[in-house]
Amino acid sequence: MTQLPSALLSEASGVLLVITTAEEVAKRIESHLRNAGHPLRVAWITDLEDLQDVLQRNPPDLVLCDENARKAPAEKVIALANQMRPDLPVVVISNDHSVEDAVAALAAGAQDFVSYSDLRQLRHLELVVVREFVKHHHMRNLRLTQQRLADFESRHQQLTEGTADAVAHVQEGILANANLAFTHLIGYDEPAELAGQPLIDLVAPDQQSKIKERLRAVQKGKHNGEPLELVLVGRKGQVHVKAQLILGTQDGESVIELLIRAEGGKGRPASAQAAFHGRGMFSDALAEAAPADGKSMRTAMLLHIDSFDALEQRIGHADAQEVTSLLAETVHTRLGPQDQSFVFSTDELALLVQRPNYNEAEQFAEFLRKEISGHIFAARQHEAHISLTITVFPLGGQEAPEQVIRQLADEARKISARGGNQIVALGATAKANQVEREEARRAAQVKKAIEDNRLKLAYQSIASLEGESRSHFDVLVRMLDESGKELHAAEFLPAAQKFNLMRTIDRWVVARALGVIAKRAASKEASVLFVKLSEDTLKDNDGFITWLKALVQEQPLKSDEIVFEIQEVVIQNHVRKAKALTQALREMGAGLAVEHFGVGANSAQLMDHIPANFIKFHPSFTQKFSEKDTQKRLGDLVEAAKQHGLKTIVSHVEDAHVMARLWQMGVNFIQGYHVQEPEVVLLASDIAGGRG
Structure with missing residues (x-):
């Protein structure tokens, strides 16, 4: 496959929206495209209400609409897209494929009709997606260029009108327009009075042959911008001027600008x-x-x-x-x-x-x-x-x-x-001030992103080393900035923490994760989602528990659908609050995982005080795994966790050898880029935000 389309897809920061009843369809398409080297974010929705919400806030680059989506018929999807985002391409997809279906889809306004039934059809779908992404990318660039051109022309017009220099535009010998300075120079009151007049009528008779010759020469690219002595004839008599004739274009047509400088620098400050x-x-x-x-x-x-x-x-x-x-x-x-x-x-x-x-x-x-x-x-x-x-x-x-x-x-x-x-x-004063202002700017950016719903979730697999069939995912929060660039948590959470935004972010993530669980309730076996909580939320223990209880009353949790993660050092600083939270979570059907575990002086003793479900070891255990002391410390803590009935997770696994040794040590789960990078199959609401 050629490299050009992929490069364009990457430039476009592509978002692909799949409308289908079955999540497996979106995952199959996402997996094929990413394996083919296309860095896309894939979102999944099921109905027209979600589609309208996405199109209002942050439209994708391409919509794939499953012909069998009961809550979003293809013809209604196409009509809604045409109404709200006329440039947005819609491709109808189906497990089956017939000429009649394709004709009906194209007649309704779809860009194409493609099947996803097998690898050959998925390859066809891939090429269609590449084509439509590239076309949409060019269309966006065209719209942006048109807007910039309009802005430039508007500003140029303002500058021309405000300058003390006399300026007139001539097309085929006729004055197309003139600014106020030119109008007053030859004794007229309003520029509109000059529009449509032949330039030759404003030139002294003995000068007319000279101006005709110069106009022809400039049109051929000669004497462009060179000074020319002229005598103009206005309402108040003759005016001797030194002019320049400059070739240019206006609205795609050739135009010659007649420019007469203000004498003596008139108009300068x-x-x-x-x-x-x-x-x-x-x-x-x-x-x-x-x-x-x-x-x-x-x-x-x-x-x-x-x-x-x-x-x-x-x-x-x-x-x-x-x-x-x-x-x-x-x-x-x-x-x-x-x-x-x-x-x-x-x-x-x-x-x-x-x-x-x-x-x-x-x-x-x-x-x-x-x-x-x-x-x-x-x-x-x-x-x-x-x-x-x-x-x-x-x-x-x-x-x-x-x-x-x-x-x-x-x-x-x-x-x-x-x-x-x-x-x-430059200088120490500026740098200190700049750091402070950058943190404040980032915090304001986070606050605005929350208001505009530009936070989103991504999911990284937590793989079982014991062959457990149920999927486990670590929920990661991302933010889209005003330009649509995706920022990882480390790029904005420190500022959010400094400016007391973590409680708000925690509640946004928890509410969105519960929404994901509700959306996937129809799946054969629901996944387990791990959601991080900050120290600010643990400090606000009572308020968070009250808020969460009200939330799960509407959608009761099944056993172990959601596990909340809190770092060990945070729990050590608030043991009583952590105990109360753990008990409340158990009553609501949620679990607790102790994150960044194993680096404290009393890590083993903490397992006696906090009835957690999981412990996730600090990344340093993986980073220093080659050291014998690290392996011994990890082995001892894994054994202690088994005695307390806790499941163990090791993160940041990047090496197959390390994975094999962890299995031998009895670790239950591993996580990291060697296992799987964060998933991009998301609910469409997770990608809502300010992309231009």
Whole structure:
């Protein structure tokens, strides 16, 4: 199979939604696709209500609708998808296959009709999925490009209308549109009065042959942008101008832009005459900068123009230097009364700004970066877009000026060489503040993800070494960020814990796991789900028990369908609460597993106090399994667990030899990537979230 489709599927972060009554169908399709090398997330639902919920919040890339799904007839699925997500492809699948069924599905609006009855048909299904994913990926890119183009054209129109330069667009000799500056230049009041007029009618008679010749030349790619002396004729008489004719496109058609610069730099900021200091004075200012006093702080910044060498090659040294001067003027108008600006080098400006705190200083830098990236700098002969890499160094009062300058310059140039157009914080003050703000940002992101239902569950198999037929799964929580990127627990739970969000996350996961159990109640043999609880939840023992009892009253648990995991060190710190929770869980039909077990001084004694069902050993037992002391310690604890009637689980198993030795030691279950990576066959509600 070719590599291109798989690469595109990976880029698209593909989500495949399977609508079928039997979960086994979704698992069979998911297994075939993943074995074929397609990194997809597969979700499973059974009815139209779930489909509507998914389409409202976070649509998949492709829907496979089983013809035999009783609660979601194919024609209704297609109609709902067309109504809510017109670009979403729907493929009808079936265990059987007939020409009549295929014709009916295509007539209803399906993209295809495919069987999943055997390997040959699954291969056919795989190719259809690849085709539809690639098509949908391209369609999303097309929609995004169209939106960006519309945004660019809108912003360009705003810039054209607001500039002091006179601008008019000419198509086949006719004025298509003009800005207000051009309109006023020739004595008209409104741009609409000029639309549709021949350009030749606005040119002095003795100049008309010259403008016709130049229009023809520019249309052929000659003299593009070169200055041209013209005499225009307006309502108030003749106007002598120096114009440029620049070839471009508008709405896919060729257009020539007539550009007349404002005389004497008219329209430039009043601060254009401001004086700018040099590098030496920047160093002196850093030496004299007062340390933060609690009311304000001084922050040094270096503004580096990205790809300045390429800019010089494109527009010439003189115009490139004028762009730098225009940048300095623009930045100067944004400075506060206590701020200072310095010309640092040909393509760099330095600032020393005073703000109440570092956050506001960095926000100012980001404001400058964004504003400059959207600005058009008009030099004498050319226009230019530029971007900035800005290094920011908050001053604590102890820094040596030369050290600050060296770090600012070295880091700005290094980052700019990699693409630039970003803010980089330097110094101990900035880094400490950045860590704190990143944790706060991540916590806010988690809170918003909970509100938007962008958390989801994945499941990793816990395999029996004794041949037990019942499936056991460790429930893992994941989060989709605003762009749809999947984050693992280690990437967001530390921030959630610091900002007191763990109780909320625990309850979300427990409620969702119970929903999974309810959805799979029709399965021949229900799986056992292991769900982790945090220390915050154990501290709130009474509240959690009350909440859980109310939840399971609606859907009573069967024996051992759900097992709650709590780390040993947490239980050791709250033994009484752990005992009370274990008893309450037993009464509700749930179990308890002691996680990260075996590294405490009193691990063996804990088994006497907490009537758990399982113990799961700390990952260090697997990581250091080659050490004799580790194996002896593990063997002793396994034997003690047997005497207490507890089942044992060893996690992070990555090696077949280790697995064999664990079986010899009498371990009951193992878990890890050698056994199976986390499952991706999920309920559709588990993948809901903000993918664009």
